Amino acid sequence: GNSVTQMEGPVTLSEEAFLTINCTYTATGYPSLFWYVQYPGEGLQLLLKATKADDKGSNKGFEATYRKETTSFHLEKGSVQVSDSAVYFCALLNQAGTALIFGKGTTLSVSS
Amino acid sequence: DAGVIQSPRHEVTEMGQEVTLRCKPISGHDYLFWYRQTMMRGLELLIYFNNNVPIDDSGMPEDRFSAKMPNASFSNLKIQPSEPRDSAVYFCASSLTGVVTDTQYFGPGTRLTVL
Numbered sequence: 571g572n573s574v575t576q577m578e579g580p581v582t583l584s585e586e587a588f589l590t591i592n593c594t595y596t597a598t599g600y601p602s603l604f605w606y607v608q609y610p611g612e613g614l615q616l617l618l619k620a621t622k623a624d625d626k627g628s629n630k631g632f633e634a635t636y637r638k639e640t641t642s643f644h645l646e647k648g649s650v651q652v653s654d655s656a657v658y659f660c661a662l663l664n665q666a667g668t669a670l671i672f673g674k675g676t677t678l679s680v681s682s
Numbered sequence: 683d684a685g686v687i688q689s690p691r692h693e694v695t696e697m698g699q700e701v702t703l704r705c706k707p708i709s710g711h712d713y714l715f716w717y718r719q720t721m722m723r724g725l726e727l728l729i730y731f732n733n734n735v736p737i738d739d740s741g742m743p744e745d746r747f748s749a750k751m752p753n754a755s756f757s758n759l760k761i762q763p764s765e766p767r768d769s770a771v772y773f774c775a776s777s778l779t780g781v782v783t784d785t786q787y788f789g790p791g792t793r794l795t796v797l
Binding site: 611614671675 | 686715723724725727730737738773775785786788789790791
């Protein structure tokens with residue numbers, strides 16, 4: 571079945587550093603891909619998504635490109651802020667297309 | 683809209699007790715999801731409903747867990763009897779349509795501690 575693997579954390583960066591959080595997937599076909607973010611004490615929020623191969627999702631300075639050649643959907647941001655400190659989850663549809671499968675999450679900690 | 687509402691936010695109980703977690707989805711959303719989040723296993727889908735009907739409960743860990751959605755504005759997740767390994771954060775989420783690419787809106791979660 572479909573599955574997603576994302577890099578283990580925590581990721582610790584200084585403010586204004588470049589961020590990459592790796593996410594790779596195994597899937598039948600080309601399912602939609604998502605990044606969700608969980609700020610401390612809150613539920614998950616959709617950060618961005620891409621619904622087909624080669625699409626780029628973007629939001630709040632974050633970007634991720636759906637790359638079918640490498641089966642990846644890496645999350646990037648050019649200059650992180652302290653307020654970006656959170657847990658980031660990569661996700662994709664299950665094989666039936668009926669539910670999301672989440673990665674284990676990557677904790678990002680940004681210091682000033 | 684107030685978003686997805688969950689109660690209680692925190693629950694501490696003793697092993698063997700019944701636990702009930704509650705969720706009110708966003709009005710008009712046809713899909714409701716229950717997730718469990720632990721450090722070891724990450725975020726797991728337990729069950730989801732479409733128009734109040736359970737569609738997939740394959741993620742429910744065992745018979746001690748049950749979930750119902752008696753109407754479009756309320757769902758509950760029950761654990762009876764509870765065990766320490768049930769300690770986790772339980773999230774409820776809802777989405778507007780049956781298209782799973784549609785955004786899921788998560789509640790703030792219920793942190794359950796079973797002693």
